[in-house]
Amino acid sequence: MKRPPINRVIWFQLAVTFVVATISYTVGKVHALSALLGGFIFILPNYFFVRQSFAYSGARATRQIVNAFYKGESIKFGLIIVLFALTYTFVEPLEPLAMLIAFIALQMTNWLVPWILGR
Numbered sequence: 001m002k003r004p005p006i007n008r009v010i011w012f013q014l015a016v017t018f019v020v021a022t023i024s025y026t027v028g029k030v031h032a033l034s035a036l037l038g039g040f041i042f043i044l045p046n047y048f049f050v051r052q053s054f055a056y057s058g059a060r061a062t063r064q065i066v067n068a069f070y071k072g073e074s075i076k077f078g079l080i081i082v083l084f085a086l087t088y089t090f091v092e093p094l095e096p097l098a099m100l101i102a103f104i105a106l107q108m109t110n111w112l113v114p115w116i117l118g119r
Contacts, residue, residue: 006051006054008116008117009050009109009113009116010043010046010047012109012112012116013039013042013043013046013109014039014043016039016105016109017035017036017038017039017040017042017043017102017106018036018039020035020038020039020101020102020105021033021035021036021102024098024102027098030093030094030095030098031095031098032098033091033094034091034094034095034096034098034099034102035099035101035102037091037094037099038098038099038100038101038102038103038106039102039103039105040083041080041083041084041087041099041103042080042102042103042106042107043106044083045075045076045077045079045080045083046076046106048072048075048076048079049072049073049075049076050072051072052068052071052072052075053065053068053069053072055068056068
């Protein structure tokens with residue numbers, strides 16, 4: 001079984017992050033930086049999740065695949081919480097709305113994964 005081309009999804013999410021940051025730059029530098037941070041808060045844990053989830057393949061590895069998905073999703077959720085907390089605590093100046101809009105825009109890219117992967 002061939003592994004899915006997950007790198008295309010990550011590259012697409014990076015592109016969306018830079019588009020949102022570029023649009024946010026029209027408002028100001030702080031908005032653009034906040035949008036970049038919001039995008040990376042999504043991308044970094046998502047990349048970990050994808051690497052964890054697709055570590056196994058094949059019918060014989062079904063239990064390992066399911067466990068990897070649960071473990072990857074749990075760690076992804078924890079990383080998102082930690083990254084948001086660190087960002088709110090240590091980054092100043094910060095525009096929370098721009099950061100949240102970028103994060104939500106990246107979350108919505110998951111709806112496009114079948115199209116990105118060509119299925």
